[in-house]
Amino acid sequence: MAARAESSGPDQSGGPDESGGPDKSGGPDKSGGPEESGGLGESDGLREADGPAEGSRGPAGSAGPERGAAASAPGPAASARRKLRPEHYDFFAGGAGEETALRENERAFGRLALLPRVLRGGADLGTRVSVLGREWQAPLFVSPTAFHRLAHPDGELATARAAAATGIPLVTSMAATTAVADVVAAAREADSEALVWFQLYPQPEHEVTAELVRRAERAGCRALVVTVDSPVFGRRTRDLRNGFHDLPPGLAAENMRDLPGAAPGSTRDIAMWPAGWDDLARLRELTDLPVVLKGVLHPEDARTAVEQGVDALLVSNHGGRQLDAAPASVEALPTVIEAVAGRVPVLMDGGVRRGTDIALALALGARAVGVGRPVLWALATGGEDGVREVLTALREDFAHVLTLCGGRRPEDLTADQVVLRGLPYRPGGPGRGERAW
Numbered sequence: 001m002a003a004r005a006e007s008s009g010p011d012q013s014g015g016p017d018e019s020g021g022p023d024k025s026g027g028p029d030k031s032g033g034p035e036e037s038g039g040l041g042e043s044d045g046l047r048e049a050d051g052p053a054e055g056s057r058g059p060a061g062s063a064g065p066e067r068g069a070a071a072s073a074p075g076p077a078a079s080a081r082r083k084l085r086p087e088h089y090d091f092f093a094g095g096a097g098e099e100t101a102l103r104e105n106e107r108a109f110g111r112l113a114l115l116p117r118v119l120r121g122g123a124d125l126g127t128r129v130s131v132l133g134r135e136w137q138a139p140l141f142v143s144p145t146a147f148h149r150l151a152h153p154d155g156e157l158a159t160a161r162a163a164a165a166t167g168i169p170l171v172t173s174m175a176a177t178t179a180v181a182d183v184v185a186a187a188r189e190a191d192s193e194a195l196v197w198f199q200l201y202p203q204p205e206h207e208v209t210a211e212l213v214r215r216a217e218r219a220g221c222r223a224l225v226v227t228v229d230s231p232v233f234g235r236r237t238r239d240l241r242n243g244f245h246d247l248p249p250g251l252a253a254e255n256m257r258d259l260p261g262a263a264p265g266s267t268r269d270i271a272m273w274p275a276g277w278d279d280l281a282r283l284r285e286l287t288d289l290p291v292v293l294k295g296v297l298h299p300e301d302a303r304t305a306v307e308q309g310v311d312a313l314l315v316s317n318h319g320g321r322q323l324d325a326a327p328a329s330v331e332a333l334p335t336v337i338e339a340v341a342g343r344v345p346v347l348m349d350g351g352v353r354r355g356t357d358i359a360l361a362l363a364l365g366a367r368a369v370g371v372g373r374p375v376l377w378a379l380a381t382g383g384e385d386g387v388r389e390v391l392t393a394l395r396e397d398f399a400h401v402l403t404l405c406g407g408r409r410p411e412d413l414t415a416d417q418v419v420l421r422g423l424p425y426r427p428g429g430p431g432r433g434e435r436a437w
Contacts, residue, residue: 007118008308014347016386026110027207034169040368044083050193058113059295061099063201063338064259070112076374076377076378076381077093077373077377077388077416078210079377079381080092080151080237080376080377080380081093083380083381084150084151084380085150086242087239087242087243087244088150088151088244088409090238090239090242091147091150091153091236091238091239091242091244092145092150092245092373092376093238093239093373094236094237094238094239094317094321095234095236095237095319095320095321095324096234096236096237096320096321096322096323097234097235097237097324097325098237099104099237099320100320100324100325100357101317101320101322101323101324101325101326101327101328102281102319102320102321102324103320104320104327104328104331104351105317105319105320105328105329105350105351106351106353107328107351108327108328108329108330108331108351109328109330109351109352109353109356109357109360110421111420111421111422112266112330112419112420112421113418113419113421114355114359114360114363114401114405114416114417114419114422115173115204115416115417116405116406116417117405117406117417120285120405120406120407120408120412121405122408124408125155125379125399125402125403125408126408126409127139127398127399127402127409127410128409128410129353129367129368129411130347131169131312131345131347131367131368131409132222132223132290132292132312134195134222134334135166136167136168136169136195136368137166137167137395138167138168138368138394138395138398138399139358139362139366139367139368139369139398139399139410140168140358140368140369140370140371140391140394140395141168141169141170141171141347141368141369141370142159142163142168142170142171142370142371142372142375142391143171143316143349143370143371143372144171144172144173144174144199144225144227144372145173145215145372145373145375145376146173146175146176146177146253147175147176147177147247147251147253148176148178148376148379149175149178149251149327150177150248150251151376151379151380152379152380152383154383154384155176155177155178155379156172156173156176156177156178156182156186156381157178157182157183157186158383158384158387159375159379159384160172160183160184160186160187160190160194160196160388161186161187161189161190161384162185162190162384162385162386162387162388162391163187163194163387164186164188164189164190164191164194165190165191165388166388166391166392166395167191168347168374168391168395169194169195169196169197170183170187170194170195170196170197171196171197171199171225171226171370172196172198172199172221172258173199174198174199174200174201174212174253174270175253175255175257175270176216176253176254176255177247177251177252177253177254178254179215179254179255179257180196180198180215180216180221180255181215181219181257182254183196183197183219184219184220184221185219188220195222195376195404196219196220196222197221197222197223197224197292198212198216198219198220198221198223198224198225198226199224199226199227199229199294200212200213200216200224200225200226200281200283201226201227201230201270201271201272202228202275202279202280203271203273204271204273205260205261207260208259208261208268209262209283209286210286211259211260212255212259213283213286213287214288216289217256217289221287221289222289222290223290223291223292223311223312223392224283224287224289224290224291224292225292225294225314226280226283226291226292226294227294227295228275228280228293228294228296229294229295229296229297229316229317229318229322229323230272230295230318230322231272231273231274231275232273232274233272233320234322234323234324236317236321251351252267253267253270254267256268256269266338276367277304277308280308280310281308282295284308284309287385290311290312290380291310291311291312292310292311292312292313292314292347293305293310293312293313293314294313294314294316295314295316295317295318295322296313296314296315296316296334296336297315297316297317297326297336298332299335299336299337300339300407302336302339302340302346303339303340306340306343306344310344312345312346312347313336313340313344313345313346313347313368314346314347314348314349314370315329315332315333315346315347315348315349315350315366316329316348316349316350316370317329317332317334317350319349319350319372319373320350328350328351329348329349329351329363330348330350330351330357330360330364333346333348333361333364333365333366334364334365334415337364337365337366338388345367345368346365346366346367347359347366347367347368347369348366348369348370349369349370349371349372352369352370352374352394353371353372353374353402354394354397354398355394355397355398355399355400355402356397356401358394358397358398358401359398359401359402359405359413360418362411362413363413363414363415363417363418364415364418365415370391371391374390374394375387375390375391377390378390378412405417
């Protein structure tokens with residue numbers, strides 16, 4: 001189904017994810033079930049029924065498990081749930097099918113441990129990384145998630161200002177409830193050098209894709225994040241049970257307004273369709289913007305993408321909102337890193353909730369990681385200030401973990417520092433750079 005961009009209800013194009021934007025094909029019921037999808041798209045979440053509330057593992061909720069009164073404080077997802085309409089919460093929180101991929105995005109990080117290095121000396125800690133020719137203050141970005149105005153009246157404008165104020169790049173969703181030009185303008189109000197990328201689902205009509213690319217260019221976006229894991233909409237149980245198929249009156253997927261083939265002033269649906277490598281090649285001919293391919297999990301696809309000239313890859317299972325049988329993003333990361341062999345930067349999103357998650361992903365080879373649902377929960381409960389606080393907490397927590405691991409720069413984290421919990425350490429240990437799992 002195509003995602004509805006009309007003012008009637010959620011659309012199916014994205015949803016939390018990405019990681020991506022919300023969509024409507026599915027999400028568990030209102031009562032609970034797994035949560036966070038990312039856009040929402042892809043950025044995922046853990047369902048409250050499965051154990052500790054989200055946030056109990058770290059700063060995207062707060063600081064991690066604590067004793068006393070803090071232990072009973074609700075996590076960020078639970079707090080957001082109290083603020084949101086049940087069907088809107090489920091849209092952001094839910095995943096496809098039984099929400100196995102959604103839950104595993106977080107649980108996979110919990111199965112990994114970091115081996116710290118000691119006596120490395122030096123106090124000149126720095127968290128900056130270079131991605132596609134730009135220096136970021138930390139190896140962190142906001143993944144594309146849809147329909148922020150369902151979470152807060154200021155929607156994507158608040159998210160953009162908060163991300164810019166903390167020096168964190170933002171990937172704005174094609175299914176945003178605010179047009180890309182307005183999102184970039186809001187970010188640049190906070191920081192004239194703010195980095196905004198545009199998430200793009202290639203559309204079956206080439207002229208529609210071309211117009212979306214031109215809008216991103218005119219707005220001042222610095223890269224296109226082309227999402228390729230959605231040949232059809234994932235079946236999101238919660239959205240199906242809730243009958244959540246359209247945005248409420250007054251809201252629309254604003255990037256889909258006034259496009260070729262639509263009546264003046266109206267919006268088009270976002271189509272999910274099985275694009276091919278030739279469509280990617282046609283897209284490359286449209287623009288000089290760097291192309292980041294999002295949704296790559298298989299190493300052969302990663303090799304082909306590099307051969308086709310993409311500028312970066314984003315390892316992602318769409319926040320558990322597409323294929324429920326997909327592995328967690330961090331589980332797919334090592335083989336993609338191996339296939340790419342350093343030829344382009346590799347990013348990752350899915351299940352990142354604390355500084356240790358960022359450190360684990362970087363040790364396994366990612367250049368930077370994206371967060372989606374934590375941003376949505378913060379937006380719902382605290383607006384712009386809430387988003388600024390959660391991004392600052394994640395950045396500071398990563399710096400703390402980096403120091404505890406004996407590193408002074410993100411690139412000091414190496415794969416030999418990652419081991420599986422519950423298994424004996426291999427005699428002699430892994431060699432430098434060799435995977436320990």
